[in-house]
Amino acid sequence: MKNKEVNQNRMEVIVSLAKRRGFVFPGSEIYGGLANSWDFGPLGVLMKQNIKQRWWKRFVEQRPDMVGIETALMMNPKVWQASGHLENFNDPLVECKKCHSRFRLDQLPDGKKACLACGGPITEPKQFNLMFKTFFGPSEDQASTVYFRPETAQGMFVNFKNIIDTTRRRLPFGMAQVGKAFRNEITPGNFIFRTREFEQMEIEYFIKPDAWESSFEHWLVEMRLWLKDLGVAEERIYEHEIPEGERAHYSRRTVDIEYEYPFGRSELYGLAYRTDFDLKNHMEKSGQDLRYSDSETGEKFLPHVIEPTFGVERSFLVALLEAYREESAPTADGESDTRVVLKFPKWLAPIKVAVLPLSKKANLSEKAQEIFRMILSDYSCEYDETQSIGKRYRRQDEIGTPYCVTVDFDTLEDQQITVRDRDTMKQERIAITELKNYLQERLNS
Numbered sequence: 001m002k003n004k005e006v007n008q009n010r011m012e013v014i015v016s017l018a019k020r021r022g023f024v025f026p027g028s029e030i031y032g033g034l035a036n037s038w039d040f041g042p043l044g045v046l047m048k049q050n051i052k053q054r055w056w057k058r059f060v061e062q063r064p065d066m067v068g069i070e071t072a073l074m075m076n077p078k079v080w081q082a083s084g085h086l087e088n089f090n091d092p093l094v095e096c097k098k099c100h101s102r103f104r105l106d107q108l109p110d111g112k113k114a115c116l117a118c119g120g121p122i123t124e125p126k127q128f129n130l131m132f133k134t135f136f137g138p139s140e141d142q143a144s145t146v147y148f149r150p151e152t153a154q155g156m157f158v159n160f161k162n163i164i165d166t167t168r169r170r171l172p173f174g175m176a177q178v179g180k181a182f183r184n185e186i187t188p189g190n191f192i193f194r195t196r197e198f199e200q201m202e203i204e205y206f207i208k209p210d211a212w213e214s215s216f217e218h219w220l221v222e223m224r225l226w227l228k229d230l231g232v233a234e235e236r237i238y239e240h241e242i243p244e245g246e247r248a249h250y251s252r253r254t255v256d257i258e259y260e261y262p263f264g265r266s267e268l269y270g271l272a273y274r275t276d277f278d279l280k281n282h283m284e285k286s287g288q289d290l291r292y293s294d295s296e297t298g299e300k301f302l303p304h305v306i307e308p309t310f311g312v313e314r315s316f317l318v319a320l321l322e323a324y325r326e327e328s329a330p331t332a333d334g335e336s337d338t339r340v341v342l343k344f345p346k347w348l349a350p351i352k353v354a355v356l357p358l359s360k361k362a363n364l365s366e367k368a369q370e371i372f373r374m375i376l377s378d379y380s381c382e383y384d385e386t387q388s389i390g391k392r393y394r395r396q397d398e399i400g401t402p403y404c405v406t407v408d409f410d411t412l413e414d415q416q417i418t419v420r421d422r423d424t425m426k427q428e429r430i431a432i433t434e435l436k437n438y439l440q441e442r443l444n445s
């Protein structure tokens, strides 16, 4: 099969698995959906939480030089004037004169100024601002227009003084925020890769101006380590230095971390050197002194900023793509068939343990329920007693559950259970009293 077909197929397989098993559903589906919006189901929300918690632990809790913050989704519109978003956060939009399809100019093949849908002639490009507008309060006049934030960054910049005053942090230090952002993309698509509503995990790291190069390198390394933790293979990661002229209006150096998706190589995360662009503009527009005073030299200056940005949904998507495997596995009758398994890093798996009584017989169910309740307070667990044990193992493989605990008739006699490992499919017989330790050793890393 040609590479392109395999890749196309791989994306469809992931989208279909995500829907079938309750990771991701099309948004507003019973009404025919809403262009490229998605809802996260029971497993999806667990996985998303795992990503955000792991990230927060790594970049905020485990670092003495970081603080967390959570700022409002809607801010004073002057913020977006100062940040340059009102003026510059645009995409060039063209429209087909015949079928009225709309495209981003830079998506048309080089030099071809024709409609991608029907080949018809297109209009001159006009600048389309990507911020969503709405009205704050009951009147719909110009004065009450606000914007949904297109990035979480500005909420951090406008709180710079509050953080300095309340935490007495010295440079270098960073602020981190996880939260939703909104961009009215002209052409969203590729499942959860590009959506109009998405979640960011973002850091603004404040430094002395002459430290920017070493800090930039530090964060590049940190981003690589995070990707490794997420289970992403190095050979599908690329660091793309964005040339001058293509960088965002605030950036003096940007590296896009790209990933080899089934639909082609494209951006995953970004690392930008924002200089003092944001603090300088907020100081000018707000009239507030946002300078930092160096306690040693007494000097007052505006810190510079390194900004690593991680998308939650893109992390989710690459983790799914990387974890997905089709393997040949033996069946109960000595044949072999294909098993689908999500080989997530254990911390990422939405369900950590499945408890499976060998049959639905009352005394087995009762024992299995008892074990299920015993570990439920420590791990996300599932209890399943329908269908054959082989089919239940495969169901758990398909959602990436690292351990299955089986309760059989011997259990009632010897107080032992069978633990099956997702990756090796090896089974081990252990005492019920050992189970908590057994799981702790293997899952709490």
Ligand SMILES: [Zn+2]
Pocket (backbone or CB within 6 Å): 096, 097, 098, 099, 100, 101, 115, 116, 117, 118, 119, 120
């Ligand atoms: Zn057209």
